[in-house]
Amino acid sequence: MTPLDQALGALAERREGVLWALPRNERELGEVLHIFRDRGARLNVDARLSREHLAAVGAVAVRSMTVEAGAGAVLGDVERALAPRSLTLGPLPPQAWGLRVHEALEGPLCGLRAIPGGRLEPLAARVEAVLADGRRFTTQEGPRAASGPDLLGLVLGAEGRLALLTRARLRALRAPTHREVAEWSLPGDLPRRLRQALAQGALPASVGLVTRAGRRVVQAQWQGSEGHVERERAVLVGALGPPEAVGVVPARPQAASSPWCELSWRELEAWLAAGHDGELHRLSLASVVAVGPGLPTAVPTSSWSLLEGLAVAMDPFGALGGAP
Amino acid sequence: MVPVPLPAGALPPPRAAVLAAAPALTRAVGGRFSTQDVDRLAYARDLWPLALLWIRQGLTPPPPDAVAWPGSEAEVVAVVRAAREAKVALIPFGAGSGVCGGTWAVRGGVAVALTRLDDLGEVDQDALEVEVGAGVMGETLERVLNARGYTLGHFPSSIRMSTVGGWLAARSAGQFSSKYGKIEDLVVSLRMVSGAGAVVETPRRPCVGPDLAALLIGAEGTLGLITSARLRIFPRPRGRAFHGFDFASVEKGLEAIRLLFREGLRPAVVRLYDPFDTAFVGKHGQAGRAARPPVARVGPERTLVPRALQALSRHTLGHPRVMNQLQRAFTRSRLVLMFEGEPGRAEAEDRAATVLCRSLDGEDLGPAPGREWLEKRYDVSFRMSRLIEAGTFADTMEVSAPWERVLEVYERVHRAASAHAFVLCHFSHAYADGCSLYFSFVGSGPNEAAMQARYERLWLDALSAARQAGANVSHHHGVGLLKARALQESLGEGTRALAALKGVFDPDGLMNPGKLLP
Numbered sequence: 001m002t003p004l005d006q007a008l009g010a011l012a013e014r015r016e017g018v019l020w021a022l023p024r025n026e027r028e029l030g031e032v033l034h035i036f037r038d039r040g041a042r043l044n045v046d047a048r049l050s051r052e053h054l055a056a057v058g059a060v061a062v063r064s065m066t067v068e069a070g071a072g073a074v075l076g077d078v079e080r081a082l083a084p085r086s087l088t089l090g091p092l093p094p095q096a097w098g099l100r101v102h103e104a105l106e107g108p109l110c111g112l113r114a115i116p117g118g119r120l121e122p123l124a125a126r127v128e129a130v131l132a133d134g135r136r137f138t139t140q141e142g143p144r145a146a147s148g149p150d151l152l153g154l155v156l157g158a159e160g161r162l163a164l165l166t167r168a169r170l171r172a173l174r175a176p177t178h179r180e181v182a183e184w185s186l187p188g189d190l191p192r193r194l195r196q197a198l199a200q201g202a203l204p205a206s207v208g209l210v211t212r213a214g215r216r217v218v219q220a221q222w223q224g225s226e227g228h229v230e231r232e233r234a235v236l237v238g239a240l241g242p243p244e245a246v247g248v249v250p251a252r253p254q255a256a257s258s259p260w261c262e263l264s265w266r267e268l269e270a271w272l273a274a275g276h277d278g279e280l281h282r283l284s285l286a287s288v289v290a291v292g293p294g295l296p297t298a299v300p301t302s303s304w305s306l307l308e309g310l311a312v313a314m315d316p317f318g319a320l321g322g323a324p
Numbered sequence: 325m326v327p328v329p330l331p332a333g334a335l336p337p338p339r340a341a342v343l344a345a346a347p348a349l350t351r352a353v354g355g356r357f358s359t360q361d362v363d364r365l366a367y368a369r370d371l372w373p374l375a376l377l378w379i380r381q382g383l384t385p386p387p388p389d390a391v392a393w394p395g396s397e398a399e400v401v402a403v404v405r406a407a408r409e410a411k412v413a414l415i416p417f418g419a420g421s422g423v424c425g426g427t428w429a430v431r432g433g434v435a436v437a438l439t440r441l442d443d444l445g446e447v448d449q450d451a452l453e454v455e456v457g458a459g460v461m462g463e464t465l466e467r468v469l470n471a472r473g474y475t476l477g478h479f480p481s482s483i484r485m486s487t488v489g490g491w492l493a494a495r496s497a498g499q500f501s502s503k504y505g506k507i508e509d510l511v512v513s514l515r516m517v518s519g520a521g522a523v524v525e526t527p528r529r530p531c532v533g534p535d536l537a538a539l540l541i542g543a544e545g546t547l548g549l550i551t552s553a554r555l556r557i558f559p560r561p562r563g564r565a566f567h568g569f570d571f572a573s574v575e576k577g578l579e580a581i582r583l584l585f586r587e588g589l590r591p592a593v594v595r596l597y598d599p600f601d602t603a604f605v606g607k608h609g610q611a612g613r614a615a616r617p618p619v620a621r622v623g624p625e626r627t628l629v630p631r632a633l634q635a636l637s638r639h640t641l642g643h644p645r646v647m648n649q650l651q652r653a654f655t656r657s658r659l660v661l662m663f664e665g666e667p668g669r670a671e672a673e674d675r676a677a678t679v680l681c682r683s684l685d686g687e688d689l690g691p692a693p694g695r696e697w698l699e700k701r702y703d704v705s706f707r708m709s710r711l712i713e714a715g716t717f718a719d720t721m722e723v724s725a726p727w728e729r730v731l732e733v734y735e736r737v738h739r740a741a742s743a744h745a746f747v748l749c750h751f752s753h754a755y756a757d758g759c760s761l762y763f764s765f766v767g768s769g770p771n772e773a774a775m776q777a778r779y780e781r782l783w784l785d786a787l788s789a790a791r792q793a794g795a796n797v798s799h800h801h802g803v804g805l806l807k808a809r810a811l812q813e814s815l816g817e818g819t820r821a822l823a824a825l826k827g828v829f830d831p832d833g834l835m836n837p838g839k840l841l842p
Contacts, residue, residue, distance in 0.1 A: 061726065061727075061728055063582060063726075063727035063728050064726040064727040064728055064756075064757040064758055065586065065756055065757060066726065066757055108532065110535070116588070116590050117503060117504060117505065117590065118556075119505050119509050120529075125726070125757055131817065131820060131821070133820075135817040135820065136817060137815065137816060137817040137818035137820070137821065138816070138818070139818070140796045140797070140814065140815075141725065141726070141794060141795065141796045141814075142723065142724035142725050142726065142758060142795055142796035142799065143724050143725075143726065143755040143757045143758035143759070144497075144506060144724055144753070144755065144760075144799060144800075145495070145724065145796045145797070145798060145799060146494055146495035146496070146497070146506075146542055146798045146799055146800045146801060146802050146803070147495075147542070147796060147797045147798050147802075147803055147807075147811050147814070147815075148542050148543065148544070148803060148811060148815075148822060148840050149538070149539045149540065149541070149542050149543050149547075149822065149825060150495075150508070150538040150539065150541070150542060151815075151818050151821055151822075152538065153534050153535050153536075153538035153539040154534065154539070154821055156534065156535060156538075157532070157533055157534050157535060158533065158534040159533075162534065162821075163821070171756065171757055173588075173756065174586050174587070174588070192450070195452065196559075199452060199558050199559060200559075200665055200666055200669065201503075201590060201665055201669065224588050225587055225588065227587070227672075227676050228587065228588040230672070231669060231672050231673065231676075234668055234669065234672065235666065235669060238666065238668075261530075262529065262530035263530060264528075264529070264530055265451070267530075285452060285556055286512070286528070286529040286556075287529045287530045299532065300530045300531055300532055301527040301528075301530075301531045301532070302527070302531065302532040302533045303526070303527050303531055303532070303533035303534055303535070303536045304532070304533040304534075306524060306526075306527075306536055307533065307534060307536060307828075309828040310539075310824060310825060310828045313824040313825075313827045313828050314820075314821065314824045
């Protein structure tokens with residue numbers, strides 16, 4: 001037993017040789033961080049943190065279509081809590097459903113969802129988080145705010161290195177009653193056409209790229225109310241042309257374990273040109289999430305080089321692990 | 325914060341540190357630097373109504389010690405470095421149309437006027453983006469984009485007198501935000517000269533790590549000076565569909581909006597006026613007579629009419645509880661909608677909205693209310709001068725709340741503010757999970773000092789009521805001085821995060837001191 005094991009005591013356990021801190025609530029999380037600071041220990045170096053006990057899914061707020069969920073709740077479980085209210089977290093990349101809330105928000109998906117107009121919106125309307133010194137803060141109320149820098153930025157995509165998410169109010173959508181799938185021969189300028197559709201307000205749930213008998217096809221799926229599906233169809237047809245088939249059986253979706261990557265539209269063009277099959281999710285004018293083989297392996301730009309100083313300022317003892 | 329009496333012909337002299345730094349600052353901006361009173365006075369305030377109340381009492385907000393007009397990002401860097409050397413505060417200044425005192429030089433320093441950073445890049449038609457200098461005026465940007473077949477989709481009511489940099493500093497919203505988003509949704513990347521003198525460029529997606537732009541936008545000049553931004557643009561819509569509906573109550577109207585968004589509809593404009601606003605102020609289609617400026621007036625219009633209006637104001641708006649009670653005679657609430665996009669889509673969305681609104685017993689008024697709103701949407705800003713002439717104060721408070729709380733916020737703010745001013749409200753900037761409430765307050769008093777006291781009490785009570793009912797501090801006007809205390813209270817320990825940001829980007833604490841953090 002290391003000194004850190006002893007100091008954490010009942011707050012931690014070893015799993016397959018790795019020391020895991022397992023706080024059961026925000027107060028214990030604060031204690032864990034205090035011990036880390038005291039011992040000069042660092043998360044993800046000297047021990048890992050599990051928020052599996054912070055997994056409560058709260059009441060669904062039907063009017064605002066939101067739900068409170070602890071950081072350790074699995075998105076699939078949140079989705080099941082929403083279903084009786086005819087709500088859904090929405091079309092998300094397949095990888096997302098097995099993630100815990102903190103993984104979805106703090107990890108590479110950055111807790112973002114595509115919304116009409118080609119935009120990305122945080123899945124979380126509000127978060128509660130713990131700073132490195134154990135103090136808690138909550139981001140501003142209301143759907144949007146103009147009250148200084150958006151402190152949600154300390155959580156989304158930050159890998160828990162600036163603050164640790166403990167709870168989030170997640171945004172949901174009305175569960176779709178209708179779905180449609182249509183298929184086109186893959187046009188050479190698919191990215192341009194998709195961007196056109198997004199700019200006009202369409203939002204496919206996903207786009208599949210399939211090679212069938214030597215022929216490449218693109219399948220788009222969209223969903224919503226009956227009227228919404230009709231309106232979406234009109235925009236997609238306007239952008240992609242009349243489909244060759246409607247109501248086709250969608251191609252088998254990519255497994256949740258398939259490699260995935262957020263691509264710029266330029267990178268998507270290159271990936272398509274290489275002839276890879278796969279899927280596109282979370283389509284926005286900024287980027288798409290591509291799932292499938294042959295994705296680029298180069299590390300994208302990182303904001304950490306500009307935020308190293310912030311990580312130090314917020315966590316001088318390095319308990320949260322520091323900037324990567 | 326103490327108002328400074330304005331002696332005839334002079335302001336308090338500039339601080340010694342600024343005078344000592346004047347040669348270096350002058351060199352930094354190629355000579356465009358001034359310590360003249362006339363320039364300092366011009367940059368002493370924004371459009372916060374408190375300043376008008378002070379001016380009517382012969383007072384002015386504390387002026388900056390000097391003004392600098394950099395013409396490039398390099399000059400901005402030079403200004404910051406010279407200011408750091410001399411330990412002189414810097415206050416970024418766009419067009420000065422903020423309404424919260426965000427540009428007031430409460431601790432002196434140099435106002436850095438950024439309107440000369442007005443480069444407008446070529447439109448990238450493939451990526452649908454454009455590079456814009458922070459000093460570009462909103463209307464200019466939109467006009468240039470329109471000429472090329474595009475739009476930014478960002479139409480704050482201050483568009484004729486606000487800059488892109490100011491929008492980013494305050495996290496502004498335009499009237500079409502329900503479709504195009506707020507300004508932060510339109511940013512691909514931005515450049516800022518930090519208070520440490522470094523040029524920071526936020527990475528665009530895809531990107532690993534936290535969203536740096538989210539941490540810089542809305543900082544109101546406390547972290548650095550935004551110099552340019554790359555913004556997302558949209559093809560200019562080819563179709564628009566307008567509609568208006570009258571509902572029996574505010575609740576019904578709000579329910580209509582909520583259900584529209586739940587259905588997946590995204591009107592560019594959605595505005596629900598509360599009953600008094602619907603009955604009188606929101607009367608569209610009535611062409612107003614343009615106000616004649618005071619110097620052009622003759623006879624009774626020059627003297628008797630203003631005095632009569634002032635007396636009337638004091639006897640009516642000076643007793644706002646009575647006026648607010650009279651509002652209860654009105655119940656109907658008007659909803660104005662506008663959809664835009666490809667012609668077929670806009671019409672299809674309008675048809676879907678019509679079915680929904682009628683199902684809630686909305687009286688269908690056809691397209692006229694929507695068209696008329698669009699025609700006159702900027703006029704309200706120019707009616708303020710008449711109110712001010714009539715011896716009143718007028719201000720607006722915008723907050724947002726989730727749908728569960730919207731009605732309670734409306735009622736509690738109305739109750740709290742009614743003791744101090746006549747209260748109107750409209751609901752707009754809607755989302756699937758809530759909307760913004762935009763309150764207008766008009767009040768009066770026996771004299772200017774009494775009006776100021778009433779104004780301050782109004783804000784304390786109204787903003788407190790909004791927060792207690794579950795709203796935030798601001799949806800799109802920003803914080804400035806007006807809401808700083810409320811922000812600090814609402815953030816709680818979150819202020820430590822703001823302080824950490826400040827420590828990183830402005831280690832010497834020179835950037836717009838006294839704002840956001842105490």
